Amino acid sequence: MKQPYYQDDHVTIYHGDTLDILPTLENCGALITDPPYSSGGQFRADRSQRVVDKYVQTQTKKGDAKHVREFEGDNRDQRSFLAWMMLWTNAARRACVTGAPFAVFTDWRQLPTMTDAVQAGGWVWRGIAVWEKPSARPMSGRFTNQAEYLVWGSDGPMEQWDNYPPGVFRCGTPRGEDRTHPTQKPDELMRWALQIVQPTEAPVLDPFMGSGSTLRAAKDLGLRAIGIEVDEQSCEDAAKRLAQEVLPL
Amino acid sequence: MKQPYYQDDHVTIYHGDTLDILPTLENCGALITDPPYSSGGQFRADRSQRVVDKYVQTQTKKGDAKHVREFEGDNRDQRSFLAWMMLWTNAARRACVTGAPFAVFTDWRQLPTMTDAVQAGGWVWRGIAVWEKPSARPMSGRFTNQAEYLVWGSDGPMEQWDNYPPGVFRCGTPRGEDRTHPTQKPDELMRWALQIVQPTEAPVLDPFMGSGSTLRAAKDLGLRAIGIEVDEQSCEDAAKRLAQEVLPL
DNA sequence: GCCGAGAATGAATCCATCC
DNA sequence: AGGATGGATTCATTCTCGG
Numbered sequence A, B: 001m002k003q004p005y006y007q008d009d010h011v012t013i014y015h016g017d018t019l020d021i022l023p024t025l026e027n028c029g030a031l032i033t034d035p036p037y038s039s040g041g042q043f044r045a046d047r048s049q050r051v052v053d054k055y056v057q058t059q060t061k062k063g064d065a066k067h068v069r070e071f072e073g074d075n076r077d078q079r080s081f082l083a084w085m086m087l088w089t090n091a092a093r094r095a096c097v098t099g100a101p102f103a104v105f106t107d108w109r110q111l112p113t114m115t116d117a118v119q120a121g122g123w124v125w126r127g128i129a130v131w132e133k134p135s136a137r138p139m140s141g142r143f144t145n146q147a148e149y150l151v152w153g154s155d156g157p158m159e160q161w162d163n164y165p166p167g168v169f170r171c172g173t174p175r176g177e178d179r180t181h182p183t184q185k186p187d188e189l190m191r192w193a194l195q196i197v198q199p200t201e202a203p204v205l206d207p208f209m210g211s212g213s214t215l216r217a218a219k220d221l222g223l224r225a226i227g228i229e230v231d232e233q234s235c236e237d238a239a240k241r242l243a244q245e246v247l248p249l
Numbered sequence C: 001g002c003c004g005a006g007a008a009t010g011a012a013t014c015c016a017t018c019c
Numbered sequence D: 001a002g003g004a005t006g007g008a009t010t011c012a013t014t015c016t017c018g019g
Helices: A018-024 A051-055 A078-094 A111-120 A187-196 A213-220 A232-243 B018-024 B065-071 B076-094 B111-120 B187-196 B213-220 B232-243
Strands: A011-015 A030-033 A101-106 A124-132 A147-154 A168-170 A204-206 A225-229 B011-015 B030-033 B101-106 B124-132 B147-154 B168-170 B204-206 B225-229
Touching (some): A011 A232, A018 A078, A030 A078, A030 A187, A101 A111, A111 A124, A187 A213, A225 A232, B011 B213, B018 B076, B018 B225, B030 B076, B030 B187, B030 B213, B076 B111, B101 B111, B111 B124, B187 B213, B204 B213, B213 B232
Parallel strands (some): A011 A225, A030 A204, B030 B101, B030 B204
Antiparallel strands (some): A124 A147, B124 B147
């Protein structure tokens, strides 16, 4: 079993490829993650760009968006994207206990592929929840694509317990110094996503940790969590972020 | 050419099966509709999201037996639903001018099938817009499925013009006297959906008219519209509703 | 400290242009 | 012909800064 990159009372971080690490894990209580979308354009040329060129449109882009990091695994075509998604969703399910809930982020373009992939990976798909982003880029004559989606469900039967999270959640994206990862999710959003997880000892699993928003939110909610990340710099960023005190909510 | 069931300055209603009527139409300016979601009707929605036919799962973990049922079963109903959706989306596209926009309502269960169907029918899929219903029934331990979805795009290149409709729209469902059709959409919602249509002479096409909400909203916005409906009682209800005066907005 | 004006920003998209 | 590149564009929201 691989040594953790970072560990404390609540969270564990592994540095490495998700498909290598996942088979070594077991008894996780939930899968909550934000995988690469392999999206960002109608044409293959657009999708094959560097991540920063696709997704970071600040004026500082040419020159010094130094604090915004590149990330891997976002340049696949549709077929290989689906195949890869089936592999990791299946491996993640094996790392979880029966009945575990899952919630996976995706954008409109990959939503149908994502629902296929999680089901092919053995999960039961039970719905779609909506993240409404207040500041999206409008296009003339079209509906603004101002939402991202949370595909959710469970591994087999899903326990009912006393919690009723809303199906549509509205909040803005992190800005400026708060953002170290190009597609970083706000902590508030991750706490919402974690509402399908019952408070237990079994840790939440995030196989695409990035800058560690899922783990941070889990820790703040008093949950345990395990993160996997292939980029070492992101592991370091996340470890720093998690070493800080638990935030009062 | 079949005689209209109802006709006035702005709207025309045909009574009959959509697949019979659509080939007789041409030069429509847009497709805006709310097709049957296949819940409890002609097709089986409860089996709709099984993907075992597409992606075979080879390995199992202990305790997997109970999941197998989730993957078994018969995709014929889902296949026939998809085939039928491809037929009418294609026929509707042929009834429209090149560049025509489309917007089709669906629920979360049928969303992936719908995006497949419109693309197979020859339309360019450009996004998903969200209808947030404030009055959905919550489920314990789960996200509330409180949204329906508008799959939208165009037949080929889409003209840009001076309109920026929001991608998330919040409004309640009709109640009491206002509701004659079981899945009736609020007029306010249909006016939002029609914001993707440029004001022209070419009529909006609704191949599943139901109680006529699309036509009513189009007329109120000063647009022309054509509706098709197989149920005669619904045709009568819609005709009554459309014969009323144009509502001041 | 509060308020308002002006600037910056966003998992974007389109299209002309260049290889 | 078709892939790759780069510039222009849009508005709601948030941020910055000065009064």
